[in-house]
Amino acid sequence: MIIAERKPVAEILNMIEGASTVLVAGCATCVADCMAGGEREVGILASAMRIALVREGKAVEIIEVTVERQCEREFIERIRELVEKVDVVISTACGIGVQAMAERYRNKPIYPGVNTTFLGLREEEGLWTERCAACGDCTLHLTGGICPVARCSKSLLNGPCGGSREGKCEVSEEIACGWQLIIDRLIELGQLDRLEANIPPKNWATSRDGGPRKVIKKELRDEKRKQS
Amino acid sequence: MSHIYVFACQHRIPRDWRPPFSPEEINGHKVRLIQLPCSAKLSTVHMLRPFEQGIDGILVMACSEDTCRSLEGSRRARMRVREANSVLEEVGLGDCRVMLKQRNGSEPAMYRDALEELVAQTQALGASPTRGNNVT
Numbered sequence A: 001m002i003i004a005e006r007k008p009v010a011e012i013l014n015m016i017e018g019a020s021t022v023l024v025a026g027c028a029t030c031v032a033d034c035m036a037g038g039e040r041e042v043g044i045l046a047s048a049m050r051i052a053l054v055r056e057g058k059a060v061e062i063i064e065v066t067v068e069r070q071c072e073r074e075f076i077e078r079i080r081e082l083v084e085k086v087d088v089v090i091s092t093a094c095g096i097g098v099q100a101m102a103e104r105y106r107n108k109p110i111y112p113g114v115n116t117t118f119l120g121l122r123e124e125e126g127l128w129t130e131r132c133a134a135c136g137d138c139t140l141h142l143t144g145g146i147c148p149v150a151r152c153s154k155s156l157l158n159g160p161c162g163g164s165r166e167g168k169c170e171v172s173e174e175i176a177c178g179w180q181l182i183i184d185r186l187i188e189l190g191q192l193d194r195l196e197a198n199i200p201p202k203n204w205a206t207s208r209d210g211g212p213r214k215v216i217k218k219e220l221r222d223e224k225r226k227q228s
Numbered sequence B: 001m002s003h004i005y006v007f008a009c010q011h012r013i014p015r016d017w018r019p020p021f022s023p024e025e026i027n028g029h030k031v032r033l034i035q036l037p038c039s040a041k042l043s044t045v046h047m048l049r050p051f052e053q054g055i056d057g058i059l060v061m062a063c064s065e066d067t068c069r070s071l072e073g074s075r076r077a078r079m080r081v082r083e084a085n086s087v088l089e090e091v092g093l094g095d096c097r098v099m100l101k102q103r104n105g106s107e108p109a110m111y112r113d114a115l116e117e118l119v120a121q122t123q124a125l126g127a128s129p130t131r132g133n134n135v136t
């Protein structure tokens, strides 16, 4: 899922400077799972904003709403009435949700309430870690199901480097060496021989280097119908 | 007069204090006692909302973690109290306006002592900066 973290309240208050009604709009999917921007966090953020605004002697009305998924037009259309009545929307969805809202509500400032951080999973209670960098050319079958792009600090495709020490990455004692994890898993799978195969350079055009990306499924596109 | 909300697990409320017989004043402090089926029911936002209205502090009375009848309830309450305090600190209200006591008893004296401790803590921070915002 997409992992995010709430922005500091002070930064959010700066964004809404001058507004007299604000909608805090959450998303009940990824950002709810990582406890950054779901219904629960919308409640916390809205309450924190109200307390901070009262302290500053400002009268701002903060309204709360959470939709199932902000990255889908059908869901965000349902809150049109609320969006239209406020001056500013703080979206606690990921950057995709914020942009989906901005595309739908063109005359309304939609500002981000969270920092969208990475694609990952919940590892333990209160701990989320990165798993995939969306490189667009997945090679997990070659690396024991562990991603060298996201989990090796240098994104080495043929590792480890000389800095790997007792399972830790040279970048920090806190980081597991991604390549040590790959080797351990290949041993578990009885596939250690895969380490001898040189993984060729990736075509990074499928990643960010090729500009904004698109996925097109031709068979699902109806040329006769104008797409919105 | 400090204004304190008390959230208490039903197993920790003194028998004579169960709603609707809950005291409205303890040791000269205005209190509002809210009975919970378990401290697990207490969400972070339940602890923040009353501060919008200008209360001074919150006392949470939970069971000790190893006797919680919902197993995880009191532990979760501990995490949420920590979260509430960290949000309050972020907005300038200090990090100790919400106090958790995990105990096995349910005597009024336990409440009186905890309230005194909490009030001393909140008074050291000064009156709640949201005071006067229509406490209900």
Ligand code: SF4
Residues within 6 Å of the ligand: A131, A132, A133, A134, A135, A136, A137, A138, A139, A140, A147, A148, A149, A150
């Ligand atoms: S190889 Fe690319 S697509 Fe596969 S997990 Fe790693 S970053 Fe994601």
Ligand code: SF4
Residues within 6 Å of the ligand: A151, A152, A153, A154, A155, A156, A159, A160, A161, A162, A163, A164, A165, A168, A169, A170, A171, A176, A177, A178, A179, A180
């Ligand atoms: S020590 Fe391991 S994780 Fe760190 S850069 Fe080298 S190979 Fe990558």
